[in-house]
Amino acid sequence: MTVAEIFETLEYGPAPEAAEPAVAWIARHDGRFGNFIDGRWAPPADGDFFESINPATGRSIALVAQSSKQDVDAAVAAARAAAPGWARTPGHVRARYLYALARRVQRSSRLLAVLETLDNGKTIRETRDIDVPLVARHFYYHAGWAQLMSAELAELEPVGVVGQIIPWNFPLLMLAWKIAPALAMGNTVVLKPAEFTSLTALAFAEMVEAAGLPPGVVNIITGDGRTGEMLVESDVDKIAFTGSTDVGRLIRRATAGTGKRLSLELGGKSPFVVFDDADIDGAVEGLVDAIWFNQGQVCCAGSRLLVQESVETAVLDRLRRRMETLRIGDPLDKAVDIGAIVAPVQLQRIQRLVQQGIEEGAQMWQPSWACPTEGYFYPPTLFTDVAPAATIAQVEIFGPVLVSMTFRTPDEAVALANNTRYGLAASVWSENINLALETARRIKAGSIWVNCTNLFDAASGFGGYRESGFGREGGREGLYEYLKLRDGWDATAIPRQSAQQEIELTDSEQITDHRAAPPRIDRTPKQYIGGKQTRPDSGYSQEIRGPSGELLGEAGAGNRKDVRDAVEAAQGATAWSWSTAHARAQILYYIAENLEARRAEFAQRLVDQTGYRGGAAEVDQAIERLFTFAAWTDKYDGEVHQTPFRNMTVAVNEAIGVIGVLCPNDQPLLGFITPVAAAVAMGNRVVAVPSEAHPLSATDLYQVLDTSDLPPGVVNIVTGIHSTLLPVLAAHDDVEAIWVWGIGDECRLAEYESAGNMKRTWVHREPFPWTDTPNSLIREFLRESTQVKNIWVPYGE
């Protein structure tokens, strides 16, 4: 085409980024890559390799190792050997290494960008302008935390060896999200990139080598899902996984009861809410960034457009026009918006789901232009007339497919937004700050973007609510995934007996022996559900006996239906989660006040049940514990993160929702009050199963709770056999977190069953320091009671 012709047509023409440097880098490795283990490059033990394909051409660009168990074990052993030394390395020294990695990423930025584009099919614009700069940013940011760790996180220490499994959609960026915080906090890692996209991780391993990190601190092994499975089963202290919810579920079950910690960043079906007072052109452009970013292969893609009825036509007209101007093609072309889908299997999934959407009656629309015929491409796709029940409205497509629905009112918008298993992110468009911020608080998701979308930064935590997983990556909140309490609370160091014996029996003379008194009026401790004392559904009771076998009472033998009713009551008490912190504190103080009024009675009950003479002291500690959590209610603040945009990134600590608590058998009052008070203080509602052997301290609390103005349904108590109740509670998908103080089997069961709805778990096998609880552990209660939501609010008129 001549210049004069282009002068009239004004076409863009080709603008390819040169692939040669990346191709030459692959060639320098003879097109074949081993694993990076213990600071050395090693071929896979079995000698197996597989091809890495360029999705834009369908052609193989390199061979990478298919790692076997032997390779995984070698990598984990190397990380294990390096762990003590790396943990002891001063924070400042670790900061220097992370800083060096950040600088190296920047110095090689274009090579990494081109390599990522070749391996993944995403556009060079995105790898160059988004992926790689964010990678560098993550290492810089966490270099800072390595520097500050000893001063700011003194009570915490590294978890140890971390197995990290990352997806193919942001290969190098997900590596950075995983490795930077782990290393900063003194952990060593074994990372497995996704089988489709191993190359930038291997390039990164070269940088680790060049930066002189001690051998074994970072190990990179490649392979498919089998390798990942082996890593999950290996001798690591923690697994950090980003990927599909289905695989996350498998990992949750596989690690149940092993004591391995887990953080999961899973799928999403994120809502993109457009109110009638939005800047519609801005919102339409937001949709481009939401669902046509990275071909829609983004866990937090704004894939569900919820638009207010009155502006639906305006939004969809503009959207279709905008879709016509998107350019699809060679991802190395600098003027291309949409690159290739990562692999045929993913392309087929998209095609299948789109077909299903059409068959289920939704209207499909695609731009008039055609996709390239070579490589794996799929055009941007819009579905309208979609019912919330449609498959395409429910499942994560992980492709450039947007489904559109309408709403009439803000309440309906929130209801539709939350009508999903997931809770990763949401985008809210309105020029009305009242409406925007209220909606941001009401949508259940870890990241909420107001009048913006898909913004990421190392300073802000990213992660899900609900079945989108748990744990955060980025920000201070992300560090805790790679930390545990220093030296732990060693069970042998604080045995329950000795802890009890240390307590002064100040009121022992007031404690009388009821067994010598006349018979008391018979009392029937029932279940406490929805603020009412209800008979156990089973119609059975269990005898509660004292230490010498004497009958103290008969508590309800709770069953499945009692748990069901209790969860329903707790789910209904949502107002508690929206009440002010001050109001919640008032009620906790009031509970303490009313408990103290009946101090002697509660102390006596403890003595009668357990035979220990520390009853009064335990009551006092319970009262103090109530004060502690009452005090924290309005002090466990969020943060405003310093992200590099003109905005306020507000990290809010939100209640998780309904928490199931399996209380410990010993210390029946303090072991009940502590977790329940913590959970309730942070705005959760609780279904608590008290001590199986000594439930009467909990059932005695019913009247205390009633007289303290605690709203019905906030605390629900189901007594009974733990082995009967726990499976029901753990498998209940309307329970959003479960805490267990129990034996190993119970912990395993809770973690295993939690996979149903990916509820958060917090399990404890060992005796627990209920009496001498360090502040760091109190803080852990607060962290476990909350999840961080980051709300991004750009400003400027």
Next chain:
Amino acid sequence: MAVCGRKGATRRTLATTSVSVSGDRLPEPSPHPQTPTAGAYNPGMPLDLGWIRGIRVNRSATERRAATIITRRTVKKEWQAAWLLRAVADLDLTTLAGDDTPSNVARLCAKAKSPILPDMLERLGLPQLHVGAVCVYHNLVPVAVDALRGSGIPVAAVSTGFPAGQIPLDRKLDEIRASVEAGADEIDIVISRAYVLEARWRDLYREVSAFREACEPALMKAIVASGDLATLRNVAQASTVCMMAGADFVKTSTGKETTNATLPVGLTMVRAIRDYYHRTGFEFRVGFKPAGGIRTAKQALQWLILMREELGVDWMMPTLFRIGASSLLTDIERQLGYFLTGRYAAEHHFPLP
């Protein structure tokens, strides 16, 4: 190349205009309108205050789009050369200085007729290329008219108390009429910023309508002076009122405000133009002219990318797009020289305006 004046165009009067498209909904949805390759056509319409008050512009979202629109697109090699030549054809070659005299204006006009070295144009296959217009103060209109006679290049005059517009309305109207009388084909008017800052949309509408009438049959470009308008919402509202009042082009700046044409402002204005076009049933086309601070070939390409992405190819032609600039040509010539020779030329190798 067609000159896009109004001469000969039939103008609907406001009285016979029956457009009533208030509300949020667009008329008949038609995502791919068949735009005739024609120039500005805007008979104007009654002021629709509901429309004006309903305008929302989110600054952060606008800035994000403006920042990424130029990282999503680029043109290289022949395409870049062709696009730069298009920028030359779209150029309102301007001098608006206190020391303007007939001699420097005549020089400018010579450059307008031969904006790129003839041998270069020959090699690029566009020997007849000239700029979009020459833009001067009223006093120099006769000089420019003389110098450009027969060239097909229109003469544009800034008017209405340019740049601040702080003179009485009747003198603004007199100035317009005098320039038209003197042979100006296009009038670049400035709006009273006070009307925008005080949200006096009726007054603004009446003012611009009066300008419009006085401009007949010349083409009218309405300068909103975005640098004085404080918010992007004001820019969008002011632009829309100007369009309703019959402006053929809306223009960002006089070049005399402290902030010149920026891409977020441009994006806001072209979106207003698009909205107006859609809401009038894909009939009323208004042109766009960024002006002030556009000095490099790269900037010119960015503005062209903005036009192509947001409004399409028709809006890249001089009938609907102008770039107001005085020193831009030099850099474009240099880039074209590099394209042709693979060498960067010295500035003095190109003739002065």
